Amino acid sequence: MKVSGEMKLFQGFLPMFIVLFGLIITSVLVHAQNDQSGFISIDCGIDKGSTYTDNVTNINYVSDAEFTDSGEIHNILPIYNSFDIDTQITTLRSFPQNTRNCYTLKPTQGKGNRYLIRLRFMYGNYDFKEQLPEFDVYLGPDYWDTIKFNSSSKPVNMEIIHVLSSDYIHVCLVNTGRGTPLISAIELRLLAGNMYEETHFGSLYLFARVNFGSAFGTVRYEADKYDRLWSPISWPNSTYLYTLDKVYSGLFTTIDPPSEVMSDAITPKYPKESFKINWSPDNTSDKFFMYMHFAEIEILKINQKREFNIYLNGNLSYGPFSPLNHTTTTIYSGKPEITAPTYTLTINKTKNSTLPPIINALELYTLKKLPQNQTYDQDATALWSIKSNYKINIKSWQGDPCTTQEFVWEGIGCSYSDSEFPRIVSMNLSSSGLNGGIDPGIANLTMLHTLDLSNNNLTGYVPDFLSGLNFLTTLFLIGNNFVGPIPAELQAKANKGSLSLSFGSENTGDPTSSCNMNACKNKKGNKIIVPLISSVASLFVIMIALIAIWMIKKQKEHGRGLDIRKQQYTYSEVQSITDNFSVVLGKGGFGTVYHGIIGDTQVAVKMLSGSSLQGDKEFQAEAYLLLGIHHKNLISLVGYCNDENHKGIIYEFMANGNLESHLFADTTSSFLNWEERLQIVCDAAHGLEYLHHGCKPPIVHRDIKGTNILLNESFQAKLADFGLSKAFPTEGGTHISTAVAGTPGYLDPEYYTSTRLTEKSDVYSFGVVLLVVITGQPAITMYDNNNIHIHRLVNLKLAEGDINNIVDPRLQGDFDINSAWKAVELAMACVAHTPSRRPTMTEVVMELNDCLVVERACQETKPKKLTGLLSLNLESAYDPTPI
Numbered sequence: 017m018k019v020s021g022e023m024k025l026f027q028g029f030l031p032m033f034i035v036l037f038g039l040i041i042t043s044v045l046v047h048a049q050n051d052q053s054g055f056i057s058i059d060c061g062i063d064k065g066s067t068y069t070d071n072v073t074n075i076n077y078v079s080d081a082e083f084t085d086s087g088e089i090h091n092i093l094p095i096y097n098s099f100d101i102d103t104q105i106t107t108l109r110s111f112p113q114n115t116r117n118c119y120t121l122k123p124t125q126g127k128g129n130r131y132l133i134r135l136r137f138m139y140g141n142y143d144f145k146e147q148l149p150e151f152d153v154y155l156g157p158d159y160w161d162t163i164k165f166n167s168s169s170k171p172v173n174m175e176i177i178h179v180l181s182s183d184y185i186h187v188c189l190v191n192t193g194r195g196t197p198l199i200s201a202i203e204l205r206l207l208a209g210n211m212y213e214e215t216h217f218g219s220l221y222l223f224a225r226v227n228f229g230s231a232f233g234t235v236r237y238e239a240d241k242y243d244r245l246w247s248p249i250s251w252p253n254s255t256y257l258y259t260l261d262k263v264y265s266g267l268f269t270t271i272d273p274p275s276e277v278m279s280d281a282i283t284p285k286y287p288k289e290s291f292k293i294n295w296s297p298d299n300t301s302d303k304f305f306m307y308m309h310f311a312e313i314e315i316l317k318i319n320q321k322r323e324f325n326i327y328l329n330g331n332l333s334y335g336p337f338s339p340l341n342h343t344t345t346t347i348y349s350g351k352p353e354i355t356a357p358t359y360t361l362t363i364n365k366t367k368n369s370t371l372p373p374i375i376n377a378l379e380l381y382t383l384k385k386l387p388q389n390q391t392y393d394q395d396a397t398a399l400w401s402i403k404s405n406y407k408i409n410i411k412s413w414q415g416d417p418c419t420t421q422e423f424v425w426e427g428i429g430c431s432y433s434d435s436e437f438p439r440i441v442s443m444n445l446s447s448s449g450l451n452g453g454i455d456p457g458i459a460n461l462t463m464l465h466t467l468d469l470s471n472n473n474l475t476g477y478v479p480d481f482l483s484g485l486n487f488l489t490t491l492f493l494i495g496n497n498f499v500g501p502i503p504a505e506l507q508a509k510a511n512k513g514s515l516s517l518s519f520g521s522e523n524t525g526d527p528t529s530s531c532n533m534n535a536c537k538n539k540k541g542n543k544i545i546v547p548l549i550s551s552v553a554s555l556f557v558i559m560i561a562l563i564a565i566w567m568i569k570k571q572k573e574h575g576r577g578l579d580i581r582k583q584q585y586t587y588s589e590v591q592s593i594t595d596n597f598s599v600v601l602g603k604g605g606f607g608t609v610y611h612g613i614i615g616d617t618q619v620a621v622k623m624l625s626g627s628s629l630q631g632d633k634e635f636q637a638e639a640y641l642l643l644g645i646h647h648k649n650l651i652s653l654v655g656y657c658n659d660e661n662h663k664g665i666i667y668e669f670m671a672n673g674n675l676e677s678h679l680f681a682d683t684t685s686s687f688l689n690w691e692e693r694l695q696i697v698c699d700a701a702h703g704l705e706y707l708h709h710g711c712k713p714p715i716v717h718r719d720i721k722g723t724n725i726l727l728n729e730s731f732q733a734k735l736a737d738f739g740l741s742k743a744f745p746t747e748g749g750t751h752i753s754t755a756v757a758g759t760p761g762y763l764d765p766e767y768y769t770s771t772r773l774t775e776k777s778d779v780y781s782f783g784v785v786l787l788v789v790i791t792g793q794p795a796i797t798m799y800d801n802n803n804i805h806i807h808r809l810v811n812l813k814l815a816e817g818d819i820n821n822i823v824d825p826r827l828q829g830d831f832d833i834n835s836a837w838k839a840v841e842l843a844m845a846c847v848a849h850t851p852s853r854r855p856t857m858t859e860v861v862m863e864l865n866d867c868l869v870v871e872r873a874c875q876e877t878k879p880k881k882l883t884g885l886l887s888l889n890l891e892s893a894y895d896p897t898p899i
């Protein structure tokens with residue numbers, strides 16, 4: 017059984033597409049624990065403290081009383097409580113008081129995680145008024161949408177995929193004068209880190225998620241471990257298809273629609289017809305994201321073929337495409353689709369297709385920007401602890417403390433401009449009936465400049481931590497029952513005049529005016545700091561740029577400084593360069609490589625074996641061509657020898673030999689750690705990318721393997737032997753025979769059917785190199801007493817789902833798991849059997865750069881190496897194209 021599949025980027029109206037590689041394996045790992053640890057499931061309106069397990073979904077629900085301070089609980093009227101209605105929406109909480117009422121959730125995995133947040137509303141005429149309310153819903157400080165019911169009996173769901181920028185989630189209902197807000201259920205689901213990554217454009221507001229061809233009800237948990245709701249939809253003029261077999265999530269689908277959704281589908285009833293879906297956005301400015309899920313679920317006969325093209329509003333977006341047998345492929349928008357008043361998605365079979373198109377499931381999201389940040393987490397946490405310790409019952413103390421300026425908590429002052437997240441700068445809880453000591457949470461309100469706790473019933477000592485609040489300019493503690501003196505440091509500040517302090521039973525002076533004075537001073541101070549910081553920051557950027565330019569220059573000069581003539585050498589010159597061929601560096605497909613010296617520069621001289629000789633003219637032409645190629649990650653040619661019976665090529669000398677000798681060497685001195693390995697394959701990928709995409713015409717290397725990746729004295733990798741196979745055919749008449757004979761395991765298997773080597777063949781070979789580097793195993797290795805290709809071996813190990821079984825054990829686990837998974841996936845994509853499924857070298861370079869970034873984020877960053885990388889990227893971008 018073949019378990020593969022892909023995420024395909026659906027490119028809207030662009031003619032080109034990119035295939036993105038997700039981190040599937042991590043989602044497989046999450047899969048293993050099909051538990052509810054990432055869920056918060058709240059049934060609003062059940063009795064305080066009660067919990068139950070839903071007997072349809074097995075989801076554990078809790079009462080909402082812990083999450084909100086206000087509102088009243090109700091049941092929908094029995095006539096609306098039909099047998100098939102979800103239990104959660106039969107009860108509700110309504111909010112007749114306050115304009116704004118909030119729920120606050122603090123999920124275990126907070127900030128930076130991607131969540132599906134679902135709200136459910138059902139009116140059910142709970143108040144006997146038969147009046148459908150209309151109200152606004154906010155997520156944190158941002159407006160999300162307005163709830164409008166269509167009928168008393170119809171529930172409304174809202175769902176968003178959102179990356180938390182704070183540890184808190186606040187869902188607020190705002191009364192807009194058109195009826196009392198209410199809510200029935202709140203469901204929070206942690207998604208895998210790599211799902212719906214398009215959230216970097218903004219949050220994804222669900223428009224539709226449909227399961228085509230289903231004869232049953234909504235699919236959700238436990239079939240879908242993320243508890244997405246997949247609604248069945250009936251479709252006219254179509255045939256329903258279904259399979260009893262499992263549909264596998266492909267190797268590269270991160271969205272992972274459940275098999276229960278993928279195992280049914282629709283196809284047009286009349287085979288000639290196409291499949292068409294229309295929809296209109298609620299607002300014409302809405303931008304859409306689309307995820308289409310396909311899998312072949314019929315058993316096709318040998319002469320049958322299903323292939324189709326996908327059009328959005330008449331423009332080809334993807335195709336031709338054939339769904340994989342019982343394996344999900346997701347075709348999706350990598351960026352928001354342009355806005356249009358209506359959308360038409362058409363799926364047309366191609367001429368060659370004998371079967372009409374098929375579709376299994378579809379998700380549509382609109383892009384929802386939620387731009388405002390919530391209060392800085394440490395400030396918010398402090399306020400929540402103050403609220404609960406003092407049992408503060410102020411109506412506005414709900415949701416995010418700073419929220420929008422309209423709804424800021426009473427007595428709290430926020431600063432919105434001084435950082436990315438609003439900060440709390442003042443707190444006035446005078447005459448609020450506070451009891452007990454000064455709450456330690458106040459110590460965490462580090463930006464506080466005004467604190468007024470006067471006229472409460474506070475007791476105990478005035479704590480020292482107040483003097484640690486560096487920005488504090490006003491502190492009113494008068495009218496409480498403190499014991500003992502004020503901490504000396506505070507008193508000193510007050511004496512110096514930097515703190516306006518009132519303490520004890522007497523009021524010292526006019527607090528309001530002194531406060532204002534200090535507040536102004538403070539503000540001014542901040543304003544000066546901000547531009548200063550930004551100018552320092554830009555100076556820093558300029559300096560980095562200058563350093564990078566300087567480094568490039570220096571390297572270029574250095575290159576010129578090597579005073580070696582790029583030209584033709586006679587055989588006798590070569591003899592003297594190599595000291596009469598005394599030191600052999602290695603033997604390759606085309607001849608023997610010798611050590612040599614020109615001036616005081618070391619070189620490597622490859623003398624071509626007699627049978628690889630070709631006509632003088634072609635040799636000369638190719639040598640010229642190769643002399644013209646310059647890239648940091650390609651071995652430079654120094655010159656060549658073109659005597660009648662002796663042809664040779666002179667290269668720069670690479671002090672550290674080839675990659676393979678380091679991977680399979682026994683000495684620990686040359687052992688490569690994970691980051692070094694990534695850097696080396698990244699270098700090599702840059703070189704190969706340059707051959708494929710930087711040269712005209714593109715150069716296919718044809719013999720990528722570990723021994724052709726050479727390392728210089730600083731372990732920078734460069735590709736060797738490029739262009740040679742074309743220039744110098746060897747025994748047997750074709751260059752292929754050499755590759756087959758010389759490097760089994762690296763040759764594109766597709767070659768045997770197409771007898772043609774393309775750029776994608778290089779990608780295959782590069783994938784094998786990657787696998788060798790990751791696993792520390794040769795391309796063909798022994799397993800169960802049989803020879804097995806590294807690709808198959810890794811496939812076997814992948815099924816076990818443990819990266820430690822794949823990565824070279826000699827690394828002793830010293831690598832970042834995410835970067836390792838990414839590398840493995842990339843390698844497996846490169847060795848895909850079908851060349852068109854393999855990424856291009858440009859994509860490989862991008863992915864490897866990502867791996868390096870992930871790996872380095874985990875390590876202590878070494879600035880020297882990072883600048884090296886920067887200059888490398890710049891240089892390869894600016895290097896002139898030869899010819």
Ligand SMILES: *[C@@H]1O[C@H](CO)[C@@H](O)[C@H](O)[C@H]1NC(C)=O
Binds near residue numbers: 071
């Ligand atoms: C589910 O539970 C409710 C009560 O909580 C009960 O009335 C109903 O019969 C149960 N349904 C099933 C299918 O067990």
Ligand SMILES: *[C@@H]1O[C@H](CO)[C@@H](O)[C@H](O)[C@H]1NC(C)=O
Binds near residue numbers: 166
């Ligand atoms: C609301 O009701 C109208 C008329 O009954 C119907 O056309 C519309 O599709 C309904 N909208 C929703 C969201 O159910």
Ligand SMILES: *[C@@H]1O[C@H](CO)[C@@H](O)[C@H](O)[C@H]1NC(C)=O
Binds near residue numbers: 331
């Ligand atoms: C798709 O097929 C339908 C009917 O076969 C045809 O009307 C339509 O023009 C086709 N669309 C495209 C974009 O080719």
Ligand SMILES: *[C@@H]1O[C@H](CO)[C@@H](O)[C@H](O)[C@H]1NC(C)=O
Binds near residue numbers: 367
């Ligand atoms: C249709 O199939 C033939 C034979 O397999 C092939 O040569 C041709 O390129 C195909 N056409 C398209 C549009 O895919």
Ligand SMILES: *[C@@H]1O[C@H](CO)[C@@H](O)[C@H](O)[C@H]1NC(C)=O
Binds near residue numbers: 388436
């Ligand atoms: C919100 O925070 C993010 C970082 O998490 C930052 O990039 C963004 O600029 C902030 N937004 C505002 C409005 O300050």
Ligand SMILES: *[C@@H]1O[C@H](CO)[C@@H](O)[C@H](O)[C@H]1NC(C)=O
Binds near residue numbers: 445446467492528531
């Ligand atoms: C705190 O609030 C009270 C009444 O709301 C006001 O009189 C007092 O001036 C405020 N304190 C400060 C420091 O602004």
Ligand SMILES: *[C@@H]1O[C@H](CO)[C@@H](O)[C@H](O)[C@H]1NC(C)=O
Binds near residue numbers: 394398401456457458
């Ligand atoms: C203050 O903040 C730190 C770090 O955020 C936290 O560990 C600590 O518990 C907080 N203290 C109080 C009293 O809230």
Ligand SMILES: *[C@@H]1O[C@H](CO)[C@@H](O)[C@H](O)[C@H]1NC(C)=O
Binds near residue numbers: 451452473475
């Ligand atoms: C003030 O606190 C003391 C000691 O905790 C308590 O006995 C007293 O009742 C409180 N007074 C008010 C008005 O809350």
